[in-house]
Amino acid sequence: MQPQPTLSATAISGQTFDYIVCGGGTSGCVIAAGIASIPDVSVLLIEAGRDSGLAPDVLVPGKYVKQLQEDKEGLWELETVPQPQLNARKLTFLRGKQIGGSSAVNYMALARGPAADYDEWAKIVGDDGWKWENILPLMKQLEDFDPKMPAYLEKFAAPRAGDHGASGPLKIGFGDEVVPGIETFIQACFETGIPLCPDINSGNPVGVGLAQFNVRDGERSYAANAFLGESARASQNNLTIVTNTECDRLHSRDGVVTGVDLYDRLNEALVHVYCREQTVLCAGTFGSPRILLLSGLGPRDTLERLNIPVKVDLPGCGQNMLDHSIITCEYKVNNSIPTHNQLFLDPAMLAKAEAQYEKDHTGPLAKFGSSGTLTFPRIQRLFESEEFSDLSTKEKDFLMEPTRPSAEIWLGSGPSVFQDDRPSESYMTHELLLQNNLSQGTVSIRSNNPRDQMIVNPNFMNHPFDRRIAIETVRMALKIARTKAYEGTIERMVHGPDIDFTTADLDAIGDEVMLDFIRQHLDQGYHSVSTCRMGRAGDPDVVVDARFRVKGMKNLRVADLSVCPILTCNHTQINAYLIGLRCAKEMFESHKARHQQAKL
Template sequence: MASTYDFIIVGSGPAGSAVAAWLAKSAKKPRVLLLEAGGKNDDKDLRVDGQRWTTFRNEALNWGYKTVPQEFCNGRELDYSRGLGLGGSSAVNFSVFTVGARRDYDEWSRVVGDDAFGWAHMQRRFKSLESFDRTLPPGIDSRYAAPKAEDHGSSGPLKTGYVAEAEKDVAPLLDAFKKAGYPLNPDHNSGNPIGFSFGINSSSKGVRSTAADLFTLAPENLTVLTESPVKRIILEGSKAVGVESNGKRYLASKEVILSAGSVNDPKVLMHSGIGPRAQLEKYGIPVVKDVPAIGQGLRDHMFIPLAYTRAEESTDRASFYGDKKAMADALEQWKKDGSGPWAKYACQLPIGWFKLDKLLASQEFQDLPASEKDFINDPTVPHYELLSHFPLHWFVPDFPDSALNYSALLVFLFNAQSRGEVTLQSADPDAALRIDPKFLSTAFDRRAAIEGLRDALRFVRSEGYARDSVSTITGPASDSEADLLEYWRQTIGSSWHMTGTVKMGRPGSVDAAVDNNFRLIGFEGLRVADMSVVPVLASCHVQCVAYLTGITCAEKLISEYDLA
């Protein structure tokens, strides 16, 4: 006997959890079912703030995806981790909480022809999501961070804020950026991220926040089932009526909302007979509807590391990371009250976004379409990002204890023009898709990579930073364009910001799979709401965009079904 609900949501990442929570808490209390393929993720020890960098290595929490060898990155196969379990990727991400540029959302609005996606509406949703703790740690004052109350929420379900105690070299780093001529930004979540900032986290008082926090006070009309992977959607003609999971049928009287992410949404759709005809026929999957856009248009941010050993007195990192007993004692302290070194080290991420005049002057930029040039030229849209205090030693095999006194900067490439794809490679719905982001496959991306790294090295060599650098741990062989690009090819990684594989657009657009109401075009009762539909690669670490996408979909459903 099938169970029936009003709404069924597939996937409990930030978007799916937001759809489920907002629908369930609407006034008319519809019956909402949220299905999650992984487990409950309810062990409090998974929330240790300073261990945010290693949680994704827990195989029980990770789909464990890899890319195909990347043609323009020396044939390297890259990690493409996706969170598995309640909270989705928010349970294994690095807790960087950034909303991006106001133009990101206004561009989304323009592309799909709907003001609901513009910055004014998205900022309202942003404020309904977060409970922002504006408390600054000792040694950090309004010179470095000065968020305005009107730009933040104080009563949302997701706790965000600053670290309780900053590492010794954070304030000097901010000063070094200012001295080197880079602007400081008092609040990167105001809609304009340009400048270097004291970073905001999806954590508070030493404890990481995840999408599971949206269910802290779950209403009785919400059912959450973990260990419930969905392989196919139940269709009656062009109408979605439910899903199958673990041999059971769950029926939706109103809508099925797919929120399984940019990699798994196309997989579920294609194994349901919805996708590019040639792929479906190749693996003997009956074609319900030929939708060429599904699995195409994959976009992502990518990054490389720079690292330098530092003068001994400039940091105190080695005294913690080099002492196993100190780390064990700190964990016991964290378990008591969330305080101590595990709420300090690698918990504060100074972060900045910058423009590149040389990129704008390049032929590669001039060759872009006019609409893309207009977007990239916008005053709020950055060209690259720098993030500091990344714990590189956890990612490098056999990192020597003698080098633990170091500083690491990550350089992120933004506005990439490459378009990748996720495609079938088996008729088995349990088999992973073939993932090819096609990193660095366009001339513009390669030019942006060179100019971003060149500008990052300008900071590295500035007096305020270089005076404490002792030696290079990792960096390019020289300043030549060939060596700068080769360093990207050798060390590039995905930022895990996968976007756009079930892209939203105006009906009739060849690259659009869903309309501006999140409906899969050509179907009834079937919507897609997560990063897979977002038509803009936002200027941020995208977990916040995923939350806002889910809230936006929920608001549209609440309005359409008169649930308010």
């Protein structure tokens, strides 16, 4: 049985579907596959970008960096407004524009984060279903975890079988081949007082350990091939997928969505489809509030200013955006160390690697991007700072939870910002993912024209504590690089604060020296959340309840990273999968209840 090909929007103009899923990203794939398992219902999945399988490099772990640089067809590029705390720079937010969404373009490391984050999520929204003890079974349901690793690394990892799944659709493991430098990085972290974390996905990620990756047999495992692969599509004739199609706005009457206006990007045609049962928005932290606003669901003052009839006044729509942020410290290292960037600077080396990958999915293109190490430290200087003392008791208690890390520091192969086109030169990056940021951004629309660019303002570093997080995380990273473990490996710093790396007193580096570097180079963390925040009914900023139902609407849900009520200390792709699973379950049970009621 062959899967049905994806269609254009014009091919379905005027048709009616039971369920409409707007957005074929990580959550959208999970939800579409889940509700298409209901017998005798019709499901429409709408994706603005291309179908999966059209760009084979998506599956190649070692090409993930080149994807983000060059795969313009597979990416959204959203420019921000100038950021006052970042020297008025405009940043570019990248997101996946294809079936699978950002799970098709992200770095493939899966990090669940601390159990305390999910317990906090449950507390905020008033639903124990989000507690770690109840979310863990869903995480295990997702996973096909392979604990194998090279024997010489076994002392650094001891995952418990009870914390992991063995038969899920998402393939997880430590990587078949291991990148250079793991042992050195771990030893350097030990020397700075960071303990070993035997399993970063156990619910307590604090420490240094081996990363876990959604890669198997040299291929990316992501939402498209895990949930909407060829066999799944072939078995679900009730699922219609349209690609290269944007969801412009919802039509509704008395709180009931009756249909969706679509824009066929290839034909530049406007079409309309109808909805019998429920519509769910899975267009992401930027796309979902955009659709709501264009449909008259959002802050009244914004809608009235843009001449959009107000359907539901949702003051929180597009507000409260949270994100991690990234900055790197980079080093020239011993040229005997092979590094990722060299592949793409030497045509002969790349050709050899591609031939090996094509033959058996091994070699450098299978190794880079599918193995590594990271640390989730707790940074004591943060808790001793004036900025911390100025926080509320609630904020302090949140940050002082002992299993909640202060930041994340990655070992990266090759340079990130620093440029050198000589394939003979080896470089290393320590990538700093700044967590627990308190600055809140916004997402909005410029007009009632869906073709206009959105207004994105992450407001990075606006909160004083975020600046302290950045300063102390850079200081911690420099200390790691200055340990005895790195003697003979690091030759010099090529990207970092303006200091003498070998002799500077790292504890005495002034804030302005650090901030000058940070303001020049801080960038997005790829983990934007919370623009359609989930919460309790009495919270005026809430957009959806714990069951993903949009406030003031009867058959509309939002289910993607926009609903996250907190900025979790993890890689947020896991949140998107969990949201998809939980929403699919809610929709399945809602369908069952309605049809049982209809029989009475």
